[in-house]
Amino acid sequence: MAEPAASRDIDCLSEAQKAIAPEVAAARAVAIANSLVETEKLLLAEATGRVVAAAIDTPIAIPPFDNSAMDGYAVRRAELAGEGPWTLRVAGRIAAGGPGVGSPGEGALRIFTGAPVPPGFDAVVMQERARPEDDTVVISGRRPAAGENIRRAGEDVSLGARLLEPSMTLSPQHLALLAGAGVATVEVFRKVRIGIISTGSELRDPGEELLHGQIYNSNRVMLRATLAGLAWADLRDFGIVPDDRRLVEAALSRAAASCDVVVTTGGVSAGDEDHVAAILRDGGASVEVVNVAMRPGKPVKIGQIGHALFAGLPGNPNAALVTFRQIALPAIRAIAGLGDIYPAWQPAISGFAYAKRPGRTEFVPVRMSGRNDRGLPVLEMLGRGSSASLSAMALADGIALLPPHDEAIETGMTLRYEPFRAG
Numbered sequence: 001m002a003e004p005a006a007s008r009d010i011d012c013l014s015e016a017q018k019a020i021a022p023e024v025a026a027a028r029a030v031a032i033a034n035s036l037v038e039t040e041k042l043l044l045a046e047a048t049g050r051v052v053a054a055a056i057d058t059p060i061a062i063p064p065f066d067n068s069a070m071d072g073y074a075v076r077r078a079e080l081a082g083e084g085p086w087t088l089r090v091a092g093r094i095a096a097g098g099p100g101v102g103s104p105g106e107g108a109l110r111i112f113t114g115a116p117v118p119p120g121f122d123a124v125v126m127q128e129r130a131r132p133e134d135d136t137v138v139i140s141g142r143r144p145a146a147g148e149n150i151r152r153a154g155e156d157v158s159l160g161a162r163l164l165e166p167s168m169t170l171s172p173q174h175l176a177l178l179a180g181a182g183v184a185t186v187e188v189f190r191k192v193r194i195g196i197i198s199t200g201s202e203l204r205d206p207g208e209e210l211l212h213g214q215i216y217n218s219n220r221v222m223l224r225a226t227l228a229g230l231a232w233a234d235l236r237d238f239g240i241v242p243d244d245r246r247l248v249e250a251a252l253s254r255a256a257a258s259c260d261v262v263v264t265t266g267g268v269s270a271g272d273e274d275h276v277a278a279i280l281r282d283g284g285a286s287v288e289v290v291n292v293a294m295r296p297g298k299p300v301k302i303g304q305i306g307h308a309l310f311a312g313l314p315g316n317p318n319a320a321l322v323t324f325r326q327i328a329l330p331a332i333r334a335i336a337g338l339g340d341i342y343p344a345w346q347p348a349i350s351g352f353a354y355a356k357r358p359g360r361t362e363f364v365p366v367r368m369s370g371r372n373d374r375g376l377p378v379l380e381m382l383g384r385g386s387s388a389s390l391s392a393m394a395l396a397d398g399i400a401l402l403p404p405h406d407e408a409i410e411t412g413m414t415l416r417y418e419p420f421r422a423g
């Protein structure tokens, strides 16, 4: 195991007792996160959700040429003098992608949506306002305005304009913009290699037989599924490691050697079988976060093992989920090269009353029961705040943050709410 750069003595009570706020813990984790530098070039279709590594400017204007926004007739307004109706000769026909026309003499051009508008033509009259008659067209109603129904070259994106900045994740809309500019490949950061280790002799995987004293491993699939939703994450699962110091140490070394991030669950509190905490305490890592004034998740540990970021999440399922999202994920997102790294909190209204202990931030599973007259979500708290409860979190729409200074949450208070699903 690599020597720690700056070990902190997590046994030192005066130091350890000073629990830091969760946002401070997250910022400390971010501060020790090293952003990736390696990049790769991907075809657009392979790049959804990946993180842009270099700014992209458009090589062409969008649209590339003046074109018609309607099916109708391209006209020269100079030929529509005085009051209508006007009768114009139809001098040609031009469709999207078809051959252009030369420079016709007087008259209108039959034109279709997306077809280039030849120079000199300064409006398109939609066909609903025009009546063809033999080789002429009769235009009635008002005189078209200059530029009417013409999409000008570059009006969407001008030549050379910035399309995307680094540190953004590529949405389908971003990819459409790149495709519209004719950009075929995009340079993204390579995926973040994230190793996960489930520690605990009591753990069995679903499908296995459960003996007395054993439980099923739920954190493993929770983390796997969360990471599977992140296109920039390359998950490496190191399985279940029993509570044996040498085995835990070996698994940590192995994971740290091949990953940018190592996430463990379990073994971070104070018991004799909490080997992750013991390994860290004995200098197996530099530890930045040891004691956070939050519930659940107080014993979460963040540090570095060799070059890898280390996130030691508590074993209780809610504590694992909350500390992963609130403390570890911002740092992992920073490693991925993302600019926007912190949880996206939304304002919401408490639909519940709850007595809490002041001095620590609580993160509780909540369900949205409706919206108030200003459109803000109204939240109902689920479960009794047990950090071991799987059912409350499964029914929740998201997590509400109950601030440290409050002793009681009253109905009608404004809270911060992080929905599990964006939007």
Ligand SMILES: Nc1nc2c(c(=O)[nH]1)N[C@H]1C(S)=C(S)[C@@H](COP(=O)(O)OP(=O)(O)OC[C@H]3O[C@@H](n4cnc5c(N)ncnc54)[C@H](O)[C@@H]3O)O[C@H]1N2
Binding pocket: 198, 199, 200, 202, 203, 215, 216, 217, 218, 219, 220, 265, 266, 267, 268, 269, 270, 271, 274, 296, 297, 298, 299, 313, 314, 315, 316, 317, 319, 387, 388
């Ligand atoms: N004397 C103290 N005991 C505890 C403290 C403390 O400060 N002093 N803190 C409590 C808090 S808060 C939490 S949270 C837990 C954290 O425990 P560990 O991270 O050391 O985790 P374990 O003891 O290994 O497990 C806790 C709990 O979670 C279950 N578990 C573990 N892994 C999984 C998994 N992959 N899937 C589902 N469930 C899992 C495990 O069986 C335990 O029941 O410590 C308190 N104790």
Ligand code: MOO
Binding pocket: 295, 296, 297, 298, 299, 314, 316, 318, 319, 387, 388
């Ligand atoms: O952090 Mo623990 O989850 O409060 O039980």
